[in-house]
Amino acid sequence: MLKSVFNRQKQHTSSSSSSSSRPFKEYYTEWFNTLKNNHLPLLRRSISGDSLTVLSTHVELLHQHFQSYYHTLDAAAITDPSQILNQDWRNSLEKPLLWISDLHPFIFTNLARSFLEDEDNNETDDIDHDLDISISSVSDRPWQIAMAWRNPSETLIRRMEEIECGLKSIVPTLNERLANAEGGFVDRVVGDWFSCKDRGDNKGKVVLGNDVKVYMEEFVSVFLYANRLRRSVLVDIISAASQGRVYQAALFLEGLSMFLIRFRDHDLVNVVEHSKNFSFDHVKDHKEFCLSRCH
Numbered sequence: 001m002l003k004s005v006f007n008r009q010k011q012h013t014s015s016s017s018s019s020s021s022r023p024f025k026e027y028y029t030e031w032f033n034t035l036k037n038n039h040l041p042l043l044r045r046s047i048s049g050d051s052l053t054v055l056s057t058h059v060e061l062l063h064q065h066f067q068s069y070y071h072t073l074d075a076a077a078i079t080d081p082s083q084i085l086n087q088d089w090r091n092s093l094e095k096p097l098l099w100i101s102d103l104h105p106f107i108f109t110n111l112a113r114s115f116l117e118d119e120d121n122n123e124t125d126d127i128d129h130d131l132d133i134s135i136s137s138v139s140d141r142p143w144q145i146a147m148a149w150r151n152p153s154e155t156l157i158r159r160m161e162e163i164e165c166g167l168k169s170i171v172p173t174l175n176e177r178l179a180n181a182e183g184g185f186v187d188r189v190v191g192d193w194f195s196c197k198d199r200g201d202n203k204g205k206v207v208l209g210n211d212v213k214v215y216m217e218e219f220v221s222v223f224l225y226a227n228r229l230r231r232s233v234l235v236d237i238i239s240a241a242s243q244g245r246v247y248q249a250a251l252f253l254e255g256l257s258m259f260l261i262r263f264r265d266h267d268l269v270n271v272v273e274h275s276k277n278f279s280f281d282h283v284k285d286h287k288e289f290c291l292s293r294c295h
Contacts, residue, residue: 021079021080023083024072024073024076024083024084024089025083025088025089027072027076028069028089029089031065031068031069031072032260032261032264034065035062035065035257035260035261036257036261039058039061039062039065039257040062040254040257040258040261042058042061043055043058043059043062043250043253043254043257044254046058046250047141047145047247047250047251047254048141048142048145052246055246055247055250056242056246058250059238059242059246059249059250059253062253062257063234063235063238063249063253066234066253066256067231067234067235070102070227070230070231073102073227074224074227077101077220077223077224077227078220078224081216081219081220081223084101084223085101085219087101091263091264091269092269092272092273093263093264093268093269093272094263094264097263099171099226100174100178100222100223100226101223101226102226102227102230103230105167105171105229105230105233106167106171107259108230108233108234108237108256109160109163109164109167109233109237111252111255111256111259112160112237112241112252113160113164114255115149115248115251115252115255116149116152116156116157116160118149144247145247145251148245148247148248148250148251149248149251152248153243155240155243156240156241156243156248159236159240160237160240163233163236163237163240167229167233170229171229174222174225174226174229177218177222178218178219178222181215181218181219181222182215184214184215185211185212185214185215188211188214189208189211189212192204192207192208192211193208196208237252238252238253
């Protein structure tokens with residue numbers, strides 16, 4: 001009975017949208033290919049170029065590519081939440097990175113923090129080694145790129161701390177909302193199913209369908225809020241990194257794009273999924289590392 005209720009709920013949400021609505025899986029494949037084959041190569045060429053205007057344009061184009069993804073994801077969740085709950089386009093490496101059905105916003109802040117801490121390490125190395133070391137040995141890129149995250153401003157450091165602080169406050173709140181919604185759904189649906197299990201009419205399906213509807217509405221509400229948070233964090237990081245040094249924002253977006261592309265690399269996925277040395281201990285260690293970075 002419960003399976004038919006979920007199917008009926010899915011049909012209802014699908015019929016309420018346009019018949020020409022596009023499955024999000026198809027959109028994501030196109031979006032990812034555009035990121036990999038168009039936006040990232042253009043950004044990289046402009047990073048090595050001489051025009052700050054062209055670089056700024058490509059930074060904004062790539063940023064808007066990410067923003068359009070989240071706006072489309074919002075629309076997909078409102079139209080048919082089931083495709084957000086069951087993301088069969090994600091591979092086994094991507095799924096552990098998800099929080100409320102998409103990338104955890106701490107991934108964005110941890111990446112930016114990695115740039116800051118990498119430059120701190122470079123400064124320490126400079127003290128310990130000959131200061132006449134050539135820039136080419138540090139990076140094959142132009143000097144202004146290699147030095148982009150060196151000596152970040154106090155404003156940038158302070159802004160990053162504010163963003164991280166905000167996340168540490170909001171993320172647990174959304175976790176609690178979703179947990180309450182899931183707990184309430186389980187309580188209601190089990191009790192309602194038990195009381196209706198011997199009925200021969202459709203009243204049981206109506207009751208269970210209402211349980212599913214209530215849960216879906218709360219899930220979509222939490223999901224949309226989580227997406228607003230993700231969009232906001234991206235905007236805040238790119239805005240802070242663009243103040244006076246567009247190269248910082250460019251390198252951040254390049255790093256984020258490479259991160260996503262790497263986790264969809266077929267060879268890497270295949271090696272991890274078929275490696276005899278891969279075990280849940282590795283997953284546990286990775287999770288503990290991420291938690292130490294995020295909290």
